[in-house]
Amino acid sequence: MQILAIDPGRVKFGYAVLTADDRRVLCQGIAEVTGLVRVVQELVDRFQVTTVVIGDRTAGAEFATTLRAALEANHVSLVPVREDGSSREGRHRFLQANRRGWRRWVPLGLQSPWRPYDDYVAVVLGERYLDRQ
Template sequence: MAIDPGRSKCGLVLSDHNGLELLAAGVLPAPACRTQIHTWAAAQQCHTVLLGNGTGSAPWRQWLEQLPLKLLVVPEAGTTLAARRRYWQLEPPRGWRRLLPEGLRLPPRDVDDVVAQLLLERHLQRPLQRSHCRWLSGADAAA
């Protein structure tokens, strides 16, 4: 599991145990993210969590250290721009967006989940597949 932490929202991804494929990804409000992490930890769906060291990571680190998970704090340097590029690889631009140079394209949604994916991929030193990835929403974490 990897988290791109924030004060109000977080990117969260969960990979399979082999680290080959993403099982779930989303951009969640912070309380829903905490609920989802508790759910995965209780179900033993993950044993290690990667936490980006960016803005807002200190409170997350304190909270995660209380859980029965191995915590690894990883550098976030350069992930925001890399996530924009990766977003367009995952979701190729359509319509008029195809005509814009890549540097001028802004994704139409938050890409915190893509940042979390990049953190996990950097740690694993390989790309992850998203072919069967379930999109998380705040409602999923509340269920």
């Protein structure tokens, strides 16, 4: 069983596909909101996703409304998950995962992400959902 976790935003969103049994990240990325339905349908079909998890904050309700009809046709459930502190945790994970070269010598607290890290936030949201199961 795979889940698709989404960190919603106004202009872009992060996504991550995780396995439910061992929490492996199969795919993660960032896409524009204008391609939301297309990207989600492609991921659901490609990875046989059974559940879509959406963060409950910025634009979460709008995302759920937009996706509900498309997901019901595929018998995929849509579940909100709390986003409290997920951006901070996603930022830390991004910096930790990309700690190469000179970045190894600079404390994480003094570094700034050089690209959006919404996909890492999506991983955090997916893991939170799996923790509740």
